[in-house]
Amino acid sequence: MTxxxxxxxxxxxxxxxxxxxxxxxxxTALVGSPHKGGATHTAARRFLEDLESxxxxxxxxxxxxDYNIGICRGCKTCFERGEERCPLKDDRDVLIEKITASDAxxxxxxxxxxxxSAVMKIFLDRLGFLFHRPRFHGKTSTSIVAFGIFGxxxxxxxxxFVGGGLGFKVVKGSYLxxxxxxxxxxxxxxxxxxxxxxxxxxxxxLRPAYAAPSLVGLMAFRISRTKINLMLGESNRDFVxxxxxxxFESEYYYPTxxxxxxxxxxxxxxxxxxxxxxxxxxxx
Numbered sequence: 001m002t003x004x005x006x007x008x009x010x011x012x013x014x015x016x017x018x019x020x021x022x023x024x025x026x027x028t029a030l031v032g033s034p035h036k037g038g039a040t041h042t043a044a045r046r047f048l049e050d051l052e053s054x055x056x057x058x059x060x061x062x063x064x065x066d067y068n069i070g071i072c073r074g075c076k077t078c079f080e081r082g083e084e085r086c087p088l089k090d091d092r093d094v095l096i097e098k099i100t101a102s103d104a105x106x107x108x109x110x111x112x113x114x115x116x117s118a119v120m121k122i123f124l125d126r127l128g129f130l131f132h133r134p135r136f137h138g139k140t141s142t143s144i145v146a147f148g149i150f151g152x153x154x155x156x157x158x159x160x161f162v163g164g165g166l167g168f169k170v171v172k173g174s175y176l177x178x179x180x181x182x183x184x185x186x187x188x189x190x191x192x193x194x195x196x197x198x199x200x201x202x203x204x205x206l207r208p209a210y211a212a213p214s215l216v217g218l219m220a221f222r223i224s225r226t227k228i229n230l231m232l233g234e235s236n237r238d239f240v241x242x243x244x245x246x247x248f249e250s251e252y253y254y255p256t257x258x259x260x261x262x263x264x265x266x267x268x269x270x271x272x273x274x275x276x277x278x279x280x281x282x283x284x
Contacts, residue, residue, distance in 0.1 A: 022056040025205050028102040029144075030095070032109035032120030034065035039146040039178035043194060044108040047144060050198035057202070062098060064119045067091040071122055078129035082237045092126045104140040104205060105168065107159045111147035116155055124162060133241045134167035137254050138209035141166070142201050143173030144194075152176070167253065169211070171201045210254050218262060219269045221252055226273030 029048055033040035041063070048059035070088035077085050086092070099105055109116040116124070130136075143159035145152045152175025163170040174197045176190050213221070229248050232239040242248055251258050251266060258266060 022206070025057050025103040026060070026101065027051055027057055027104045027106065027205075028060045028062055028098055029106040029108050030099075030120075030123070031061055031063045032107070032117040032123075033146075034063070034117075034119065035110075036063060038110070039176070039180075040108050040110045040144070043144050043146055043176055043178070043190065044106060046191065047106065047108075047194045047198055050195050051202055054202050057205075060098075060102075062095070064095075064123055067095060069095070069119065069123050069126060072125040072128065079132060079238065080236060083129050088126075092123075095123065096127070099136065099139075102139065104142075104201070105136075105163075106142055106144060107163070107173075108144040109146075109155065109159070111145060111151045111155055114151040114154070116145075116159070127166065129237075130167075131165045132238050134165065134253065136167040139168050140171060140201065140204050141168035142171040142197065144197075145173065145175040146178045147175055148177070148179050169204060171197070171204050173197070210256060212256055212258070212262075213252050215262065215265060218252060218258075218266055221247075222266050222269035223273035223276075226270050227276070230274065 027048065029044040031041055031044050035041065041061070044061060048057075048061065051057040052059055068090040069092060070090045073087065075087065077087065107116075107120070109120045112118065115121065141163035143156050143163070145155045145159070147155070156173040156175045159173055160170050174193050176193060177186065178190070179186070182190075225242055225247050228236075228238050228242055234240060234243075245253075247253065251263075
């Protein structure tokens, strides 16, 4: 599976189930299992097939083990001087480009030693600078975790947190018990879970790309941007990125309307960030 042709209505755009014309959405599943045809790969494929059945989704599966992804050396060059200066020359940027070209991402991983698989963790580690400079606002993410006895719930929680940190709107993921051989009852439960998740995910894809921020999201943005503005200078890539995005003057990461309460809360968060930095900087 890479893409599926959607039914056309003469305008070049697919018709929704209610007859409305909707633009196509690109959804990419990043699969962290090297076992093609295994439980994780099969679940991701089924989820994407359910999405494609809505008629306005083009889907692609990307198996991370097919790409050259180096192990992060912890040199912090990407944080301080920019990701383009990373000493590892591999396929990281190819994969980032696939995310950038997508409307939504699915993180799919098996449970390996009660965490995501090694290749998934290596890839997420290589995106560390994007937690400082999130760039996937307006996009949606979810997760699928295949597990045996225990641990799936915590991995989904981790991937939900990762998605939010990267800027995605997160649709709660699913953890699927895939003990082998699977009984017919277990297989039916798995398919129902994926179908339900695909409906929730598709509904999110139809909502406006940019929603008003939550109070927690607003707090995180305003305090972090205040500290970056006060702590760092133009030699630091985080400072330059925030400056170039206009984030030192904006209400949030993207244009949005804040009601009176959130406007006031934002001002308080700015004050908290500045006061906290003043305490750190003042002599003891």
